[in-house]
Amino acid sequence: MANVVEALVAGGKASAGPPLGPALGPLGVNVAAVVAKINELTSDLNGMQVPVKIKVKSRTEFDIEVGTPPTSALILKEVGIEKGSGNSGVVGDIKMDQIIKIAGIKKKSLLSKSLKSSVSEIVGTCGTMGITVEGMGFKEARNAIIAGKYDEMLQ
Numbered sequence: 001m002a003n004v005v006e007a008l009v010a011g012g013k014a015s016a017g018p019p020l021g022p023a024l025g026p027l028g029v030n031v032a033a034v035v036a037k038i039n040e041l042t043s044d045l046n047g048m049q050v051p052v053k054i055k056v057k058s059r060t061e062f063d064i065e066v067g068t069p070p071t072s073a074l075i076l077k078e079v080g081i082e083k084g085s086g087n088s089g090v091v092g093d094i095k096m097d098q099i100i101k102i103a104g105i106k107k108k109s110l111l112s113k114s115l116k117s118s119v120s121e122i123v124g125t126c127g128t129m130g131i132t133v134e135g136m137g138f139k140e141a142r143n144a145i146i147a148g149k150y151d152e153m154l155q
Contacts, residue, residue, distance in 0.1 A: 002055040002063075003027050009052055011045030011069070014038040020054075028059045041066050048073045068109055071125045074102045085130025093132045096150050099123060116154050120145050 005027070007019040014020060016031045020038075024031045034054060041064060042050050051067035068074075072084065078101070079092040096119075103110070103118040112118040120142055127138025136144065144150065 002057045005054045005056065007052055007054075008049050009038060009042070011042035011048045011050045012039050013047060014042070014052075024054065024056070027056045029056045029062055030060070034062055034064070037062075037064055038066075045069060048077060068106055071102065071106055071122060072129060074105060075122070075126055075129060075131060078102065079131055084128070087130070089130050090132055091130045093135060094126060096134055096153055099126070099133065100153060116145060116151075119150070119154060 005020070005023045007023065009020065014035050016035050020035060021031055024034055038052055038054075042052070048069045050069050053065040053067070055063040055065075057063070075094065076082065076084065078098040079094050081092050083091075085091045099119050099122050100115070102122050103115055106122070107118065110118045110121055112121050123133055123138050123141045123145065126133055126141075132138075133141035
């Protein structure tokens, strides 16, 4: 039976320190090899918090599953800022094609059944972070999506 370790690591920048080292060390697996594989698999998510699941089968055998970063982390990366607004202030603006890109990345983990509803869900997250959508507040952007303004892009 495999031991499973789940952790949130910085994409492409995992290290043998916490949280991985202390969790993997007692299992006898080569921590450096695990960290190198995680960094290889997450290099395109550089610096973003990425959930990983490590299944340790033996001292030399392990599998790694890489999850998708939280929606908020993907939004921050697209907008090019470090954090959202803790209050009602606006800290950035995102384009619809960027939201569609995020929806594609998050497709498997969102509850939505269509691209249109996935995009609407992500627009809601933007609203809670103080990020406007093409200059619109999240309610206005959501209404524009419902009204069909972006239907051509959502094909």
